[in-house]
Amino acid sequence: MNIAIIGGGAAGFFLAINLKQLSPNINVTIFEKNTNVLAKVLVSGGGRCNLTNSFAGIDSLHQAYPRGDKLLKRAFRVFSHLDTYKWFEDKGIKLVTQEDDCVFPLSQNSNEIIECFIRLSKELGISVKTSLDLSSITFEEKYALTFNQDNTRVQFFDAIAITTGGSPKAEGLNYLEALGHKIVPPVPSLFTFNIPEDPIRELMGIVAENTIVSLQGTNIKASGALLITHWGMSGPAILKLSSYGARLVNDKQYRFNILVNWVNEVNCDILTDYLNSIACKNPNMKVSNVRPYDISSRLWLFLLNKAEIPLDRKWGELGKKGINKIMNRLSNDEYSVHGKGSFRDEFVTSGGVSLESINFNTMESKSCKNLYFAGEVLDIDAITGGFNLQAAWTTAYIAAKAITQQ
Ligand SMILES: Cc1cc2nc3c(=O)[nH]c(=O)nc-3n(C[C@H](O)[C@H](O)[C@H](O)COP(=O)(O)OP(=O)(O)OC[C@H]3O[C@@H](n4cnc5c(N)ncnc54)[C@H](O)[C@@H]3O)c2cc1C
Incomplete structure (x- = not known):
């Protein structure tokens, strides 16, 4: 033969x-x-x-x-x-x-x-x-x-x-x-996300260890570490999401929105209770000085700015509205992806x-x-x-x- x-x-x-x-x-x-x-x-x-x-x-x-x-x-x-x-x-x-x-x-x-x-x-x-x-x-x-x-x-x-x-x-x-x-x-599958002109890129090099990223409007999501890069986002969670959504985002010509949950907590009540407990314990501390979930300090300041919370605001002064704004930013942070990049030339x-x-x-x-x-x-x-x-x-x-x- x-x-x-x-x-x-x-x-x-x-x-x-x-x-x-x-x-x-x-x-x-x-x-x-x-x-x-x-x-x-x-x-x-x-x-x-x-x-x-x-x-x-x-x-x-x-x-x-x-x-x-x-x-x-x-x-x-x-x-x-x-x-x-x-x-x-x-x-x-x-x-x-x-x-x-x-x-x-x-x-x-x-x-x-x-x-x-x-x-x-x-x-x-x-x-x-x-x-x-x-x-x-x-x-x-x-x-x-x-x-x-x-x-x-x-x-x-x-x-x-x-x-x-x-x-x-x-x-x-x-x-x-x-x-x-x-x-x-x-x-293609296994690629990184370009997020042009978004100030998040100024945080390049920061890794959020425990995130959930999802494609907005779908139930496609992935969890894991997320790396902020000078062009957008990479890391295991993003590569996984690119794989799970490979076909869909190709149909959208690589223009789509993602939602980042920076703290891997999907239950809004649990997140709100947790933020309220921080406010109760630290009413006179500035929000910028007490970070929930040990989130990186640069990322925390970035998210507070994005939530339009003044950095010198005290935890005790946030009120329901302020806590809600932070909760949303931590769990549902939206980014617009325009294009894809490669991960160490690795793709399938x-x-x-x-x-x-x-x-x-x-x-x-x-x-x-x-x-x-x-x-x-x-x-x-x-x-x-x-x-x-x-x-x-x-x-x-x-x-x-x-x-x-x-
Ligand atoms: C940079 C990079 C890093 C990777 N790292 C990993 C890793 O660490 N772990 C992992 O699991 N996967 C990894 N992958 C994916 C993995 O390498 C591939 O899934 C795997 O090599 C597929 O094996 P294959 O034999 O099917 O294809 P290939 O290894 O691509 O082999 C196909 C071969 O067929 C030849 N060929 C194509 N057309 C013709 C033709 N018409 N006539 C004759 N020959 C032809 C090609 O030249 C090639 O040599 C990586 C991929 C890349 C790009």
Whole structure:
């Protein structure tokens, strides 16, 4: 059997190696359009490769995977984060789980993963062909592949795995649509928010540790730390919100309003009671000098100004109206987002080959027999934390297993 894997990234290599380990007699060729393979793995996790997550902080998979959770729920029964952990440690790569549940190589170096993949590919006899960009797939008795750089030569295979990763442009997926697959239009996910001309940017560098941010007019929200930057807002809560709302804010052309709850307290009565208790205990103290919830002092002064409360006003003088203004500012602070930025160049694509077009148990196409998918080319994407690579390992492993069981 001759198998072609299109795309020499995380999913492509993982699929090829598992395929050869499960069935050594299969001939496997990886085709990569660039001169270098595994380029994204190299830069992943800031060069440290956050290759999976302990999932300890995840209550429901939908929290980590806004798209693809249902498929992955089933798929993780076959190859989970624990299998990933074992797989890499069996290959001699020691791993470490950080306090935030992210898993990295102990060496803190993504090169260790790349060297492992390259060494195993050589040992297992996997052929890796670079600078070959797939241009078309046709099928008669076998799959016939042509490549842009070599369009006179057709290569024939019994099965194909598409592991071409996220594509920001829908045109890159046209050939898959032509083969009968439904395509969910690709849009970016995991980005920061530009909030131009808002004075909040003067507080750049301040981190509010425990916030809830939401897209105004929707029930889409995310919690966690929020970093104020010189262009707007970033940090885990914002990246998560960008992931949960990726499609919606793309429809709005990245012009939308967000509400920030700076103190992670959604119950207005609890918040009001708390502010009243501060006023009772400190009636003669200036509002600027007693900060609720240990909020950063610069942020507190900023919010008081925004609430139009004079900084020398005493807590005892605030009255119901003043307490209400502060309560609103702390829990419902509105900002207008105009545009998106990047987070350390890290982004993923939401969209791609629709999961309606594939068999969840095998990753095989429903419209083309012996055509498989794995990785970010599928309409699966996650928040940051190692979840995206975990999806690539899991889907690649399942496709490899299914190919060997044909
Ligand atoms: C800067 C950055 C940092 C990241 N860090 C992390 C992290 O720490 N943890 C995490 O879980 N996720 C991270 N991600 C996301 C993660 O890297 C991807 O989700 C993952 O690499 C997807 O694997 P893949 O194999 O599907 O795609 P890729 O790794 O993108 O591989 C696809 C390959 O296919 C090739 N290809 C595309 N089209 C063709 C074609 N027509 N013919 C031939 N070859 C083709 C591409 O050149 C590429 O080499 C990061 C992403 C970025 C951009």
